[in-house]
Amino acid sequence: MIYAGVFAFGAVALLIEARRNYRESLKQEPFQRHPILHNARVDDLCTPRDGFVGFIIYSLLYLVSYVVILSSAELFDLIRNVNMAKAQVGATTSFDPFAGDVLNLEGTVYAKPIFVSAFLIAIMSVGAMRPIENSVRSAAHRLAGIPRGVYRVIDALQTPAFQALTSRRSGPLLSHFRQLMKAQCPDQDIHDLAGHQHDIEVALGAIDVLSPAVTPHKRAKYFPASELDMLTEMAGKLQIEMDGLRSDLMTFVPSDRSLEDLQEKANTAANNVKALFAVHYIRNNRSVKNLDPGSPLHRSVAVIDRNYNPEQNSIAMAAFLSVILAFFTTFYLYYDWHKRTVTIYPVVATKDVTTAATAAGIDVTAQRCIAVYDTRRLRYSDEPPPPPLDPAVTDEEVKSCMPVIEAAQSSYILSIRTDLVREAFWETLQGALITLLAVTSVAFGREVRLEQESWKRGWSLARMPFLRLFGLCLLPSILAVVGSVGGELAELANEAGPMNLTSTQIVDLFQTNFLHFALMLGVGFVLSFCTLIILDKHDDFYNEITVLFLGVPSALACVSIFGLVTFVTYTFAAPELPDGGISYVLRDILIMSAVPTIFMITFAIFIEITEEQRLGKDGMPEHQWLVQRILFGEAKEKALP
C-alpha cells in the first residue's frame, strides 16, 4: 500500500515535468519556412482540446517509460535476488528493518520509484537526449492532430501532378497573366529565357485554385472545423497580400525586371497560400468540406489524398492478414503433429482405446485391443520392439479391434482440439507482438524522421546506408524483446490464473527463456531492417520484383533467424516421428516465424497494390506491374484528373 503511494508520487512528479516540457513545446514556432506562418505558435494552431489530448498522449509516453523501466528494475532485482540466493543459505524472507518507517521513506523498497522518476526527468533534460524528447513530443503532436503534418501537405502541393492540374485549368489570375503576355509579348520565349513566365504561371495557377478556400469570406465554407483566431488573422494577412498581387498584375508591364519582381511576389504568395491551406486542411481533419465535384479544388484535394502514403494502411492490412493466417497455420501444424503422434503415443491409446471399446460394445475386451494397438503402432527409434501378440488372439479379433483403435485415435484428436486452439492463440499472440512492435515502431520512427526531413529514401541497394538503417532499427529490436517477454508473461499469467502469477514462476520464465528473449533482439533487427528496405525501395522496382526480391527474401530471413533461435536454444533431444514428416524442430521454426514471414510477404504485396500509379517523365502514368509492361508495352493510359 505504501509502495503504491510512492509509485504514485513518482508518477505525479513525472507528470509535472511532462506538463512543463509540453507547455514549452506549445510556445514554439514550427513553421519558419513560410512567411505567413511566422510568429504562429503551436498553441495558436490548435484548439485547447487538441493541446490537452496531446498532453495526455505525451504524458502517457512518459508514464509508459516509467512503468517499463520500473518493472524492469523490479524484475532485475527479483532475478538478481534469486541468483544471489543460490550462493546463500538461510531464509529468503524479505527483511527490511526500515520498511515500517513510512515518514522517512528509509525502506529500500521505496527508493526505486523515486529514483526511476528522477532518472527520467534528468535524462530528458540532457541535451543529448533532446532528439528523443523531440521525437516523443512529435509523436504526441501527431497523434493529437496538432499540425505537424503540414509539411507533408505542402509537399503534395508541389508535386508535378498538382502543377499539371493547375496549369490546365486557368483561374482569374493565371488567365489574366496569360492574356497580358499574349497581347504584349507575342514572342514570349524571348522573355522566358530565365523561366520567369513559367514560374509565375505555376504560382498563379496554385493561387487561383487554393486561395478561394482560405480567404476570410469563403474559408468557413470549406474548413468549418478550423475557426481559430490565429487562422483568421493569417487569412486576413493573406487577403491583403493577394490584393497587392492582383493590383500589381493589373498594372503589369512585361519586362525582364518586372517579370523577376512579379515572379518573386507570386512565389511568396503561392507559398503562403499553400502553407495556410495546409494548416487549414490538417486542422479540418485532413479534409475540405462542401467541395463542388469536378472543381479544381476538389481535384487538388484528390492529389493531396493520393499523396497520403499507403504505408500505414499496408502495415495494418498485412498485420491483420498475417495474424489470421498465422493462427490457422500454427493450429494446422500442431494438429498435424498430434495426428501423427497419436499413431505412436502409447499412453493416450491405452485410455482412449478402453473408452472406445466400451462405447463400441464389441465382443473383444479393451485389453485385447490395447495389446493389438501396442503391437501395430509406430515406435520411436529408441523404443524396444513390440511385445508379441497373444497367439490365442484370432485374426477376426484383430480385425474387429481396428475400428476401435481408429475411433480411439479420433476421440483423442477431438479431445485435444481446444488445447491446440489455445496453444495456437498464444503462439500467434507472441509472434504478433514481436512483429507489430518492431514493424510499427520502425515505420513510426521513419515517419518522424521524414517529417523532420532527416531521412532520405533515395538510396541505392548497391550503396546501402547501413549505419542509418541500423540506427533506426535499434529501438524496434529492443521492443521485439519486450513483445516476446510480454507474450510469454501473458501466457504464463493465463495458465497461473488471474492474479496468481508468483515471483518464482516469473524468475523461472526468465531463467529458462533468457537466451530465447535475448535472441529476439536479432529477430527484431531483421524484421525492422527488412521493413525499412521495403518501405524505402519498393518505389524503385516493378511490383513483382518488390514482392519476389524484397518480400520473399525478407520472409526467408525471418525463417532463418528463427532457425538460429531454435539451433541455439533447443538443447534437448527433440522427439522425431518415424513417419518421415516434418521434424519437431522444423515445426517449431515454422510456428515461431509464421507471423513475421507471412507479414513480410503480404506487406510487400499490399504496399505495391495500394500504391498510387507513378508518373513517368512526361507526367503520364506508367505501368507498375512487369507483366503488364511486357504484355502491353509502354503505357500511355488515362491521365490523372
Added chain:
Amino acid sequence: MKGRFLATCCALTIALVVQATAQGAPRTAAKDPKSISQCILGNPQARLRVGVRHHARPFSYHSSTLNEVLTAATPGPLAASNYTGYVVKICDAVLNEMRIGSETMAPLQSNDVSILDIDCAQSASLGEAGSRFRFINGSEKPLIDVLCDPATITNDRRTGMMISAPIYLTGVSYITPKNMQRPRVPSDDGHCPSFLPPGSDKIFYLFGMVGNTTAAGDGVRAVLDADELPNDRDALIEFLKETDKCSGAATTAALETGIQGRGPVRFFRTHAEAARAFCNQEIYYYVGDREIITANAASVPGCDFDNGTRTFTTDRYAIFGRIDYNEKDRALLVARFFEVLSQKIVSHPSILDQAFYDTFHPTRPTDALDFFFRSVRGAP
C-alpha cells in the same frame, strides 16, 4: 594458567579419541540396525545423553570422512564419533566447555556423554511411526536429554521441554531436477503415482518429502498458499485432505515394494533416501527445509537441480532439552548445557558465527539470516 593446562590436556585426549575412533570402533550404526542399543554410542546410562541425526545434512549428520568433521575448533565428543553439522558443532562446542567444568560443577568426563543416532533408532525398533521428539519427551522412558538436530520451534513443542534461543532461520522450499520438464501423466495428471516413462517399472511421484517433518504438512500448505505450483494445486489439496483415491497399477506396485506415499506425495524415512530418489528422477518436487534438501541433493554426485532459492515459511531452529527434576544430577547437567549455550551465543565471537563459518564457508547467509544473527547476538 591452570585452565589453559587443562584445556591442552583435553584437546590432546580428544585428539587421541578421534584418532582411535577413526581407526577402530564401528561407526556405521545406521547400517542394518538390530535394536536401539546398537544406535547408542557410549554408556546408555551416561549422565548426559545427546541425540543426533545420521542424515540431516548440513545440520546434523554422520560423516564417513574427517574432512567434514574436523575444523579449527577443538573436537568434542560428537566430532569424535564423526557426527558433524551446524547444530552438532554448536552442541559439541558446549560439551567441550562443559569438560572444563566450573567453580561449582565438576568437569564432564568422556564417559559421561552418550550419543543416540536418532535416524538409526527410528528405523530400529520403533519403525516409521512417531516423531523423533518421542525420544526426549515421549510417553516411554526418554532416551536423550538434549536434541542436537534441525528442530523447528513450534507451539506444540514448547511444553515439557527446554528450548534454547533460536540458532538458525530457514524455511520450507522445494527443488526440481535441472533441465527436466515436469512430467505430464495424461491419465491422472500427477494426482497418483505412475510408471514413468510409460512401460517402465520406475514408480514416479510428483512430490517427495521426509515424513514426520515440518515439510510434510505445514510445508505443503505454505507452498499451496503461495500458489507457487498452480498446475498442481488440485493434487496438493487432495493430499492435504488426506483422501487417497489412487488405485492404479503403479499404486499397487508401490504398496508391494513398501513405498510409503499418499496421493501425489511419496514419503521417505531419511533425506538421504529422498535425495537419491530425487536424483534418480523418481520424484519431481523435493520439498523440505531449504538447506537440508539442497545439501542432500548436492551430496549425490551429478545431481543438478533448479529452484530452492525461495523459502515459503520462516522456521527457527533451536536445541531442545529435557529437565527431569527427579534426576537431579542429569537435570543439573542439562541446565548447565543450556547455560553454557546461552553464554556462547551472545559472547563475541558467537558460537553461531563459528558454526556457520565451519559448516557453510564460503557460502554467505541471506539478508534475513544475517539480520537474524545480528539480532540474536545483539551486535554486528
